[in-house]
Amino acid sequence: MLPAIAQDAETGEVLMLAYMSPDSYAETLATGRAVYYSRSRKRLWRKGEESGHVQQVRAVYVDCDNDTILLSVHQVGGAACHAGYKSCFYRQVTPQGLKIVGQRVFDPEQVYKSGH
């Protein structure tokens, strides 16, 4: 299981980090859509399977140690985060605590019927 970073192909924004199993990596390469492995649900996680917000993979990179994957993606729907933000990294660490700096694209209540 390796960490995989998804980066917006158009803006360069780092969208999220998830994990890939050999199966999810193979399916990502074969289909051109980001497929991760959900450690909490213990199964393949075809990103966007519930929300429709799939990630179309433009390019795949590996790091020098062969233990991290970087995906350059087009994020359908404009938001990678289940909380409705463009990026999962929508909070900045400041001396005053966490500050929301991200851009909210959708309301999760409207997208997920049964919560997430």
Add this chain to the structure above:
Amino acid sequence: MLPAIAQDAETGEVLMLAYMSPDSYAETLATGRAVYYSRSRKRLWRKGEESGHVQQVRAVYVDCDNDTILLSVHQVGGAACHAGYKSCFYRQVTPQGLKIVGQRVFDPEQVYKSGH
């Protein structure tokens, strides 16, 4: 121990992924320089301690699940990768195999006396 992504503050390029312990995270926030935890050497890894190529931290973000850190950094020396490339993700996965697409900034032989 959490994964931490370092992103170039100027270009948006994803430079590397490493890991942070509570101690390395605290020292990063306190000093404004990226400090990781080396899993192979089992100790704090003050990025650039050997090469001089430190990372000056411009901003720190956390993801929605509070289990990944994103650093926006200025990379002194222009290269984050010990192999001399700007980014550790200097190889692209293509149908023909791995292809070097990154930009080499320095020769590791000149920077590390005893290899890496």
